[in-house]
Every structure is written in structure tokens, then in C-alpha cells.
Amino acid sequence: MLLEIDNLSVRYRTRRGVLNAVDDLSLSVARGETLGLVGESGCGKSSLGRAIVGLVDLVGGTVRLDGKDINGLTHRQSLTWRRRMQMVFQDPLSALDPRKTVRRTLTIPLDVHRISTSAERHERVDALLHRVGLAPALAGRLPHELSGGQRQRVNIARALSLDPDVLICDEPVSALDVSLQAQVLNLLADLQRERAITGLFISHDLAAVSYVADRIAVMYLGQIVEILSRDELWHHAAHPYTQLLIDSIPGQGARLPTPSSVELPNPYEPPRGCRFEQRCPRAMPVCRETPPALSELGGGHVVACHLYDDIALRPSSAGKTWPIHEVTETTASRSI
Known part of the structure; x- marks a missing residue:
């Protein structure tokens, strides 16, 4: 490097x-x-x-x-x-x-x-x-x-x-x-x-x-939450924050549940667990207490989210887990 x-x-x-x-x-x-x-x-x-x-x-x-x-x-x-x-x-x-x-x-x-x-x-x-x-x-x-x-x-x-x-x-x-x-x-x-x-x-x-x-690093409140290739960005974004950024593009259309909050947490006193937990529509109890570590999803794609660690991937009380984000090609992802 x-x-x-x-x-x-x-x-x-x-x-x-x-x-x-x-x-x-x-x-x-x-x-x-x-x-x-x-x-x-x-x-x-x-x-x-x-x-x-x-x-x-x-x-x-x-x-x-x-x-x-x-x-x-x-x-x-x-x-x-x-x-x-x-x-x-x-x-x-x-x-x-x-x-x-x-x-x-x-x-x-x-x-x-x-x-x-x-x-x-x-x-x-x-x-x-x-x-x-x-x-x-x-x-x-x-x-x-x-x-x-x-x-x-x-x-x-x-x-x-x-x-x-x-x-x-x-x-x-x-x-x-x-x-x-x-x-x-x-x-x-x-x-x-x-x-x-x-x-x-x-x-x-x-x-x-x-x-x-060539690659994209996604940053939230001073920390990296996801790193993935340009091609994966539009079709395989894994972190809910990355997905929220994609869904905020005009014409993309919302594909995530409504965030629990649209306000940023206090940057002077960030949450002790996942920093995106207060805004995340998929937040779990573990997110509130434990900061997620970057996990390898394959091919250099890494994400800091409890949805993809061993504990969080067990079936939740709702009986389901969340897949990697997939979207259709839009004008936002075409060459300028």
C-alpha cells in the first residue's frame, strides 16, 4: 500500500x-x-x-x-x-x-x-x-x-x-x-x-x-462503517447508513424502513455502542451497548454492523435477518 x-x-x-x-x-x-x-x-x-x-x-x-x-x-x-x-x-x-x-x-x-x-x-x-x-x-x-x-x-x-x-x-x-x-x-x-x-x-x-x-469508504461520526468496491456500491451495500445514503438520492426511492430518527446524535457525546443506532431502522439491543467491529464480507468488502456478526445473524424475535442491500441501476450510478 x-x-x-x-x-x-x-x-x-x-x-x-x-x-x-x-x-x-x-x-x-x-x-x-x-x-x-x-x-x-x-x-x-x-x-x-x-x-x-x-x-x-x-x-x-x-x-x-x-x-x-x-x-x-x-x-x-x-x-x-x-x-x-x-x-x-x-x-x-x-x-x-x-x-x-x-x-x-x-x-x-x-x-x-x-x-x-x-x-x-x-x-x-x-x-x-x-x-x-x-x-x-x-x-x-x-x-x-x-x-x-x-x-x-x-x-x-x-x-x-x-x-x-x-x-x-x-x-x-x-x-x-x-x-x-x-x-x-x-x-x-x-x-x-x-x-x-x-x-x-x-x-x-x-x-x-x-x-x-475504485473503492468507496463510508464515514459516519468520525469512523468508517463500510468499505466496498465501486461496482458493489449500488447493488450490494451492506450497512444501513450506506443504504440510507443511496435511498436519499432523488429518484432512487426508499427501500429501507423509515429511520427511527433523522437527527444526528450529539457529536460531543456519541453513543457508546453503534453510532448509527439512534437513526437505524434495523437497530437491535446489542447495537446500543457494543460498538461493532469491521467484518469481512468477502472480496475486500468490510462493514461495521452487528447485522453481520455471529451474534446478530441469529434469528431475531421477528424471525428474520436482513440481506445485503440490492437496488436497480439508476441515473445516479451512471457515468457523468
Whole structure:
């Protein structure tokens, strides 16, 4: 595995108390693979992405790149490793310095890492702009002179300027309209195929994630509840939360019983058992008391749900168990 995340935790201190945004989370991404990370707003997706690249501090766990623990390095030591991981942020305008032209924005990473001569950097910037579908003539413009789609392409070009091994995209299309979303998603998919970049694509949009990702990790209240392949997502989702996300897509139609609650539990005091128990239409007594562990369902499909462990799979008082979710193909799962 190129990128390995072990027992990672991120904690914020607020006026309301201590918030465990990411709680003892483990993931791995193979070289050349794109892992999609989905979940509702506030589940900790962005905190995880920022922790991986070192923008927020960890309170526990490790991030390893090519087997090397990259946490706790000095600034000089981290330069080489940080160069190999780059991030595309959600808001393309706030991610750019309003006082710097496009050319200067794309040149700064090359200056910091002392890549190429001044003349070569000029050519390199033009090539980057061309690759993300922008004319070199735009290099002299400031961010406010560009459209939203153009700004996000500049952000992608900046992330690619150092030829990273890992590209982390945090909601890269959520601030764009639908037509621009499709263009940017196609660009990211093309870049992944051409450069074999290892990617972590963070989004709340299942359709967007399934378009660019090879595997999908589903996150709820700081923890991973299911990991499955893109093909399994629409037809064999196992966790009730994943099924709820699919059923919430317009036109999909509800296939689960009505959730017992639509409100998120208090993130400052999460339930001691399964964190989805208060909202789960299939909750059992064991869910209230015991946190479920990730269980292997076969083929790399893992799920943290008592419906699939030895105790929970015994016949309930209702005399039945619950099968893996199966849905028909919808417009949500088709290519963008």
C-alpha cells in the first residue's frame, strides 16, 4: 500500500467541549488507486484529509507513505514527503491568493522545492495550464477574473505542479454548477488514468465519488462503517447508513424502513455502542451497548454492523435477518 492510515484521531477543543472529529480511523490506499470517502456533512471527512497532509495535528495514530511515518518530522525533513502529497480544496476562490496571478500561484511550489530554472518554470506553468484545459493567456489574470471552473482548474494545476504521488481532493466540485462539475470530474478521471496518481476523493455526492473512485469508504461520526468496491456500491451495500445514503438520492426511492430518527446524535457525546443506532431502522439491543467491529464480507468488502456478526445473524424475535442491500441501476450510478 502506498498510503496507510492507522488508528488516526483528530480532536478539536471548542466552547461546547472536545469534539473527536476523527476517531481511531484506519484506511489504506494502493498505488494508482482512487479511494472515495463519502458521508454527511460534519462526519469528519475534511478533517481526515487535512490530517493526512499535515494541516491539522493528530492526537493519535500514524500516516505512512511508502512505509515511512511522515508525522513528527522537522520542516526540512518533511519537504520531500510533503511534495509527494498535494490537496485540492473545496472552495476554489478562497484557496487562491487574491493578490497573485495564476502564473505566480503555479510558480510558488516550484520555487519552494527548487524545481527547474526560471525559464523552465515558465514553460512548465504553460504546460500545466494546457493540461487542465486552460489557455496560457490566462496566466496573467487574478483569481477574481476567472470563473469558478477556471479557478478550480488552477487549483488542480497547482496540486499537479510537483508531480505528486497522492492527490487528496476535498469536495472539489461542490462549489461548482452541474455542467462545471462534470468537466472537473472528467479532468480528474483523465489525470488519474494518465499519471496513475493515488487519490483520496472526499465528497458527500455518491454519484461523483463512484465516477472517479475504485473503492468507496463510508464515514459516519468520525469512523468508517463500510468499505466496498465501486461496482458493489449500488447493488450490494451492506450497512444501513450506506443504504440510507443511496435511498436519499432523488429518484432512487426508499427501500429501507423509515429511520427511527433523522437527527444526528450529539457529536460531543456519541453513543457508546453503534453510532448509527439512534437513526437505524434495523437497530437491535446489542447495537446500543457494543460498538461493532469491521467484518469481512468477502472480496475486500468490510462493514461495521452487528447485522453481520455471529451474534446478530441469529434469528431475531421477528424471525428474520436482513440481506445485503440490492437496488436497480439508476441515473445516479451512471457515468457523468
